[in-house]
Amino acid sequence: MEHILGPNDPRVRERAYRIWEEEGRPDHRHLDHWAQATCEIEEEDRRNAGGPHVNSPEAGLAVPDDAAARNQREAAAHLGQSAVPSDG
Numbered sequence: 001m002e003h004i005l006g007p008n009d010p011r012v013r014e015r016a017y018r019i020w021e022e023e024g025r026p027d028h029r030h031l032d033h034w035a036q037a038t039c040e041i042e043e044e045d046r047r048n049a050g051g052p053h054v055n056s057p058e059a060g061l062a063v064p065d066d067a068a069a070r071n072q073r074e075a076a077a078h079l080g081q082s083a084v085p086s087d088g
Contacts, residue, residue: 012037 015037020029 009041011041015041
């Protein structure tokens with residue numbers, strides 16, 4: 001089960017606080033710091049889970065797997081053929 005970062009997540013709170021301190025404790029930037037902390041922790045969680053990294057070439061777009069296409073690929077693999085029919 002994937003952990004959803006919420007407003008009470010202590011990791012986000014601590015990271016946002018550290019970002020705020022590192023930037024010299026500026027006023028009125030709490031939402032920016034919170035958003036940055038959330039993004040950083042989500043990326044760390046993805047990296048630790050073995051998933052693609054944000055902005056990496058393999059990240060791509062998440063496309064739902066079509067059952068018919070999956071069946072065609074599996075059948076083609078079983079028969080030792082390409083999943084894409086040829087024109088010849």
